Amino acid sequence: MKHSQLVHLLSKQPQSIDYQGVTQMSTPRANQQSQQTLTLPHKLTTLSTAYSKEQRLLTEGNEDLDVQKIKDLQNRLISRCTTLEFLIQVITTHKNELNSLPTIQKIEQLLISIVNTIQNTTKSEIQLGFLNRQQKKTSMFNKQVLKKEAELFDRNKSLQQEVDINSTRSNKLIEENQKLQKQLKQEKNLNEINIKKIAALEKRIEFIVSNDINIFEMRSNLTILMKENEQLKRDLERKNQEVERIQGKLNQYQLVVSRLQKTIDNLRKKNDDDEIRGFIKKDDIELLMNFKIPQNLDFRIVCQKLDHQNLLNDLCEKGVANTLQQISQQSQEVQKQQITYYYNQLLSFKDFSERLNQLLLQMEEFSNSQTIEDLIFYVNRQLPQVFKCETVKLWLLDTKNGLLYSYLETRQQIKALQDKGLVADTFKMYQAQNISQKPKKAIIYRINDCEQPEYGKSALILPIFCIGQNIIRGSLIILNSESEQFSFDEEYFGIIISRFLGIIIQRLVDKESWLIAQKYRNLMNNQLTEILRSNNKQIASERIKLSFKRIFGFQIIRFYFVMNEQLISFENQKEQTFSLDYGLAGMAVRNKKRYIVNDIKKSVNFNPKVDLTSLLPIFIQPLLNKQDVVIGVVETCLKNKLSIDMEREHLLEVSENLFGIEEHLTSQLQSYVELLAGALSNIEF
Secondary structure: OOHHHHHHHHOOOOOEEOOOOOEEOOOOOOOOOHHHHHHHHHHHHHHHHHHHHHHHHHHHOOOOHHHHHHHHHHHHHHHHHHHHHHHHHHHHHOHHHHOOOOOHHHHHHHHHHHHHHHHHHHHHHHHHHHHHHHHHHHHHHHHHHHHHHHHHHHHHHHHHHHHHHHHHHHHHHHHHHHHHHHHHHHHHHHHHHHHHHHHHHHHHHHHHHHOOOOHHHHHHHHHHHHHHHHHHHHHHHHHHHHHHHHHHHHHHHHHHHHHHHHHHHHHHHHOOOHHHHHHHOOOOOOHHHHOOOOOOOOHHHHOOOHHHHHHHHHHHHHOHHHHHHHHHOOOHHHHHHHHHHHHHHHHHHHHHHHHHHHHHHHHHHHOOOOOHHHHHHHHHHHHHHHHOEEEEEEEEEEOOOOEEEEEOOOOOEEEEEOOOOHHHHHHHHOOOEEEOOOOOOOOEEEEOOOEEEEOOOOEEEEEEEOOOOOOEEEEEEEEEEOOOOOOHHHHHHHHHHHHHHHHHHHHHHHHHHHHHHHHHHHHHHHHHHHHHOOOOHHHHHHHHHHHHHHHHOOOOEEEEEEEOOEEEEEEOOEEEEEEOOOHHHHHHHHHOOOEEEOOHHHOOOOOOOOOOOOOOOEEEEEEEOOOOOEEEEEEEEOOOOOHHHHHOHHHOOOOOOOOOOOOOHHHHHHHHHHHHHHHHHOOOO
16 A cells, blocks of 8 residues: 555544534544554444444334434444544554554554544443433423322312312201201100190090980080090191101111211311311310410410400401501491400500519529428419419328328418319319319318318319329319409419429429438448447347348347358347258258248248248348358348338329339348348458
8 A cells, every 4th residue: 555545544534523513633642552553443343332232222212303313423433433444454454564654653543542532422422312211211200290299189179079068968967957856846745735635535524424414415525525536646646657757867867967977087087188187186275174385375365255366366467557557447436446455455465474474483483492391381372473362272192191281371281181172173083173153062171170171262273293294293272363263374374383393393302312312321321330340249140130120120130140050149148059950041041042931830941949930921131241151141020111111101102102212122121131241241250
């Protein structure tokens, strides 16, 4: 091949083309080697294969205008790749001749750059086709979703229409039912009248028969009366049939009404309309029934008359300017009434805010109370100003005797019955009460020498709950309002103060419980300290028994030291020894286990010389040192409560021991015995 032919072929070299149709020349790299020209046919084959796959994918779907442009562009690329392949074959065939040319290296680099550009362009076109298909799939999916939403909207609308239709049908059936019931009552009244007429006719017949009357006249009168009687009987039978027929229709209508009501309830359950659910659950003025602090103060609007509600709602929704413009269009009398009502509401809200602020200040003072007695005293003295009443009493439950207790202004304790009077209903139903007028039943029964009922013209009885638990600790009784009854504002204040008092009482109880628990630990430490100061075993044994009496309140205790496989006791200042085979104490030492025996006399291991004799359960615990060696054993009757529990009994609830020591008596005995074993291990007799 001549040099001029080679130049002619190179003048026809392809340019790199992107997917937007813009052409640009590729810049070759300077450091590429001439050996790369040998791999160009393989790269062109890969591009052809990728093109054939893309062509198959494109022919499977619907080809639009963009896909057709991509196909045309790829066809042009394939034709130019074929020209390049022919050029590479020519160059490879005449390589020896071309080696003498000075520009052979530049030609090879230019060809490699062209092939790389074509390869990148082909990949970009394939990716563009893939993205176009993905976009079509996404658009189809979005259309399906919109169609589904439209179907669901239509279905919801049809369900709502069906609910409305069923409601109207139900109302019509109820009206017909009421009409039929009225007719039934009228028919019953007519039947009673007819029965009375028949009875009167029978009496007339008896009178005629019993008296001497002309036979012919009597017969004619009897005939007339019999005809009237038969006519009345036929009328009565006809009326009874009509009554039965009406009763049957009434039963049918009742069945239809019940079915429609069930259908309406099911449709309401299926329908997720927030407005319907909000309408069903609307309960703004049942403050005492819910007995929780409301989310807003809408109850002050809902409790008003309908006309007044509309006035307040217009003021809230339209604003002051629009409301004034609307009022100016009314007559003078109406304007005067509406403006007077707005002024009264302004004064009412002022009084409400002042009392609420006063309540918050008093709650802050209540939170500073150090004891329950101080809290009750402050509540009884200061809350009547907030509730505008005569008296307020905070009664708490004393679970030791089941009575309620409170304090007078002289701090004298007073007591009352918890299961009698209106306050008993609060404890039973777990519900607050707002009692208007003068109730016939006593509010509460105080106890002095006898029961003294306490009455009132109006009362607001609020339960005091434990925080986080459905248990009533006491009750706040507010008596004799200045008005006829306690308003919604007083109910709102009562809910707030009862919730707050529950929190304060819980804190005071926890504080007292912690102080008593500290006292219990100090008592235990003092007893262990006295035992550590013992000079001999006899003194240690006496002090150990004394510690059980002081801490646990036990009266019958036996304690044995264990030495040389023997039980050693110091009863009446005399040392006695027994074998480990004796009694349950010896068995506990041998097995190194704790035992609780309900009936010790029935035990086969019972020995009266060693063991306690009692009808009560017996607690037997060996004392083990660090080396797991038994150094003593203790036996006692599980009779009395802990002395600490006796001191804290007024803090306990009725249903369960919420505020006492959480551990059981046996667990505390075991813990103390372990401490006692550690103390005895450190004593050198």
